[in-house]
Amino acid sequence: RTLNYINNNASKYPEHSGMITIARGVVYGNKAEALMIKGQNAQARELLKKSIFINLKKGGDNQDAEFAEIKLGQLFLNVHKDDSLLSVLNNVHRQLDTVKNEYAEADWNRLMGSYYEDKSDYKNALGYFQRYHTLKDSTTKRLSALKQSDANQQIAIYEKQHEIENLYNNNKLQRLYLKMAAAGSLMLVAIIFLVWRNWRRSRLDVKTVSELNKQVNEQKVNLEKALEEVKRSSQEKDRILRTVAHDLRNPLGGIASLTNIMVDETENNKDLRDQLMLIKDTSTDTLELINEILEATNLNSSKLNKQPVDINALLSNSVELLSFKAAEKHQHIVFEGLNKPVELNIHREKIWRVISNLITNAIKFSPVDETIKVKAILKPGHVVISIKDNGIGIPDNMKDKIFNMFTDAKRPGTVGEKSFGLGLSISKQIIEKHNGKIWFESEPQKGTTFYVALAMSERTRDTHSDSLSGVTLSN
Numbered sequence: 001r002t003l004n005y006i007n008n009n010a011s012k013y014p015e016h017s018g019m020i021t022i023a024r025g026v027v028y029g030n031k032a033e034a035l036m037i038k039g040q041n042a043q044a045r046e047l048l049k050k051s052i053f054i055n056l057k058k059g060g061d062n063q064d065a066e067f068a069e070i071k072l073g074q075l076f077l078n079v080h081k082d083d084s085l086l087s088v089l090n091n092v093h094r095q096l097d098t099v100k101n102e103y104a105e106a107d108w109n110r111l112m113g114s115y116y117e118d119k120s121d122y123k124n125a126l127g128y129f130q131r132y133h134t135l136k137d138s139t140t141k142r143l144s145a146l147k148q149s150d151a152n153q154q155i156a157i158y159e160k161q162h163e164i165e166n167l168y169n170n171n172k173l174q175r176l177y178l179k180m181a182a183a184g185s186l187m188l189v190a191i192i193f194l195v196w197r198n199w200r201r202s203r204l205d206v207k208t209v210s211e212l213n214k215q216v217n218e219q220k221v222n223l224e225k226a227l228e229e230v231k232r233s234s235q236e237k238d239r240i241l242r243t244v245a246h247d248l249r250n251p252l253g254g255i256a257s258l259t260n261i262m263v264d265e266t267e268n269n270k271d272l273r274d275q276l277m278l279i280k281d282t283s284t285d286t287l288e289l290i291n292e293i294l295e296a297t298n299l300n301s302s303k304l305n306k307q308p309v310d311i312n313a314l315l316s317n318s319v320e321l322l323s324f325k326a327a328e329k330h331q332h333i334v335f336e337g338l339n340k341p342v343e344l345n346i347h348r349e350k351i352w353r354v355i356s357n358l359i360t361n362a363i364k365f366s367p368v369d370e371t372i373k374v375k376a377i378l379k380p381g382h383v384v385i386s387i388k389d390n391g392i393g394i395p396d397n398m399k400d401k402i403f404n405m406f407t408d409a410k411r412p413g414t415v416g417e418k419s420f421g422l423g424l425s426i427s428k429q430i431i432e433k434h435n436g437k438i439w440f441e442s443e444p445q446k447g448t449t450f451y452v453a454l455a456m457s458e459r460t461r462d463t464h465s466d467s468l469s470g471v472t473l474s475n
Contacts, residue, residue, distance in 0.1 A: 002027050022061045025054030029068040041075055048072040056095075066095055066104040073111045077118075085115055091459070106135035122180040129176070133169060255279065304433055309348045311376060311383055311454070312337040318355045319374055322363065329368050329415065333359065336375040342383060345457050346434055354427040354438075358387040358450045361423065364413035365448070366391035381456060388449040394442040403428045403438075 003024065010020045032047035048068050055065035069092045076085035092108050113128035140162055198206075259279045266272050319335040326333050355374075362372045366389045373388040392414065394402060402424050431438045431452060442448035 003031075018059060021054055022064075025051045025068075026061065026064050028054070029064060029071060032068070033071055036071070036075055036078070041079060045072065045075055048075070062095070062099040063101045063104070066092055066099065066101050069095075070104055070107045070111065073108075077111060077114055080118070082115060082118065085111065087458075089115070102135055102139055106132055106139060109135065117176065120179075120183070122176055122183065126173075126176060126180070129169075129173060304347050304350070306345045306347055306434075308343040309346050309351070310341050311344050311385075312341055314348065314352055315355060315374060315376055315385065318352060318359060322356060322359045325360070326363050326372065329363065329366070329370075331363060331366060331368070331370050331372060333372045333374060336373070338376050338378055338383070342378065342456070344383060344454050346454060347430075350430045351434070351454070354430050354452065355385065355387075357423040357427050358452070361450075362387050362389035362391065362448075364417045365389065365411075367414050379453075382453045383456060385452045385454070386449055388447065390447040393444040393446055393448055394440070395444050399440075399442065402440075 006020060006023055006027070010017070013020065028047045028051035032044040032051065035041075035044035035047065048071055051068040052065050052072070055061040055068070069088055073085050073088040073092070076082075076088060089108060089111055092104065096105055096108065109128045109132035113125045113132060116122070116125035116128065143158075259276050262276050266276060315337060316335060319333050323333050359372065359374065366372060370390050373386075375386045375388070377384045377386070392411075404425060428438050431454075435455060437453040438451065440448055440450045
């Protein structure tokens with residue numbers, strides 16, 4: 001009746017549409033609780049998901065969403081779906097850090113205790129039940145203070161209910177203590193038996209194992225020393241490489257700038273101008289190579305600072321910036337984004353570098369007047385980005401080498417653009433540090449399509465679960 005009333009009268013109050021939507025979410029959660037009591041768990045689960053989806057958003061009743069998630073956790077506990085229960089409880093725990101809710105936190109500890117009790121992990125179960133009682137007592141005292149103004153009879157009834165609940169909980173704790181004691185006794189008997197049996201049967205084996213352990217420890221120490229030496233050598237190599245690259249970058253940048261000025265001042269001397277242009281182009285290409293080397297050596301040492309990034313906006317920005325570069329070859333970049341915004345937890349600058357590098361390669365190895373297609377697709381648990389060109393393709397003898405550092409599988413672009421063989425290696429390292437995948441499909445003279453798959457966070461995956469296609473991600 002409440003839902004019918006809301007639906008029939010919502011149009012009369014357009015200025016309160018947000019509050020009306022929140023009201024629907026609250027009613028869904030209440031109805032689900034009634035259905036759980038009647039044993040209609042499937043319907044209750046769907047209503048709880050709708051309630052959570054509505055009120056977990058920004059501007060929704062976040063505390064009611066937490067209560068709905070607690071109810072969903074109780075449902076999973078009732079039907080013994082432990083994995084689903086643990087997933088829900090982990091979500092609630094993260095939310096409680098932001099949206100404080102002492103009542104939901106108390107029930108969260110109760111469900112965690114029940115989860116570990118089902119797993120026979122009585123030590124963890126005891127800890128969570130104790131925290132549940134502590135929070136429950138705190139909320140009970142607060143409620144008691146709020147109800148001071150009620151009638152004495154109501155207070156007496158409430159105190160009796162609380163006393164009954166305490167007796168029930170104490171009984172439950174006593175049963176838990178008894179189970180823990182029984183389990184501990186069985187473990188102690190088993191340990192004594194095993195020690196006695198091994199003492200009788202394996203005195204010689206103990207000596208042999210000790211010798212083997214000694215050898216293993218010696219080998220471990222030697223391996224650790226060798227690994228440390230390799231690590232120091234690698235760090236020293238990277239340090240020298242960064243130092244040399246950094247020291248070369250400034251003078252080469254100065255050469256490129258001075259040459260550019262000299263080119264402008266020698267318009268009448270064609271031979272000298274051509275020679276200066278050659279120096280300028282060589283300096284610029286060398287600077288680009290140095291920047292690639294610095295990026296490659298910094299990848300392993302730099303920290304990956306991730307943040308939520310709208311993938312549509314990132315791709316659109318890359319396409320917009322590189323459209324000018326494509327226009328130099330009379331090429332056109334077509335971008336097809338996701339139907340709705342999706343945020344991924346990534347390092348914005350590094351993923352932007354990967355996408356820009358793949359689009360730049362598509363421009364470089366595509367003929368004049370061609371079209372390059374950039375597309376984002378939502379798949380189960382992932383966002384897959386594709387960059388497709390109709391260029392010269394990748395020969396079969398180069399396909400297993402293009403992701404290697406300083407690979408010899410490099411060719412000039414369709415109008416003679418330089419290629420250093422570092423960009424794809426750096427891109428692969430960046431994607432793998434994001435726990436993603438990068439691969440390609442290519443036919444010589446028919447074009448190449450590069451794919452980048454980036455995983456969505458669990459919360460983003462749940463939010464967009466209705467939009468996911470059934471296509472399986474493959475490499």
